[in-house]
């Protein structure tokens with residue numbers, strides 16, 4: 001049984017979606033970021049960075065315990081542990097990793113920046129918010145282009161799709177307002193219909 005520490009953010013839900021889709025049983029521990037629970041001594045003992053998500057798997061590789069942060073690393077860990085969502089074909093596999101890293105650094109990184117500029121930055125700047133929202137839309141457009149003519153980012157469903165979905169779902173209003181991106185919208189509807197995705201997205205509720 002894997003212990004998953006999360007809040008209902010895209011980063012947190014990404015870990016939950018991956019564990020559910022990979023069929024790995026987990027115990028969910030909600031961390032209330034608003035109350036600062038990520039900075040308590042007990043949480044910092046698990047992740048000294050004070051960030052969710054984190055997993056603790058007492059039954060890691062060769063039975064050794066693993067504590068792991070970074071949501072996309074958790075997606076990869078779940079895929080490797082379950083033997084799912086990593087294409088067998090080497091070219092498709094490297095494509096899956098390419099788009100997993102696109103999500104980690106471009107989509108998720110920029111979405112986090114938009115959140116901070118809009119909510120927690122000490123000085124508000126409409127120009128900076130507009131700049132990073134546009135940058136995020138550009139990264140979503142890259143995903144849309146990649147999904148033209150194929151169902152999933154690496155052809156078959158993979159770690160990249162599991163990683164991307166929570167960011168798309170939580171930015172639905174922005175995407176609807178922007179319009180277009182029909183391939184991404186079609187993909188999002190297919191992902192939303194999956195049992196593991198539904199259960200994972202409900203994990204933080």
Ligand SMILES: N[C@@H](CCC(=O)N[C@@H](CS)C(=O)NCC(=O)O)C(=O)O
Pocket residue numbers: 007009010011012033038050051052053069070071072108112
């Ligand atoms: N790159 C990290 C980002 C983790 C992260 O920024 N977590 C945020 C919530 S989405 C957090 O725990 N924030 C608490 C804080 O900044 O105090 C990942 O993908 O897991």
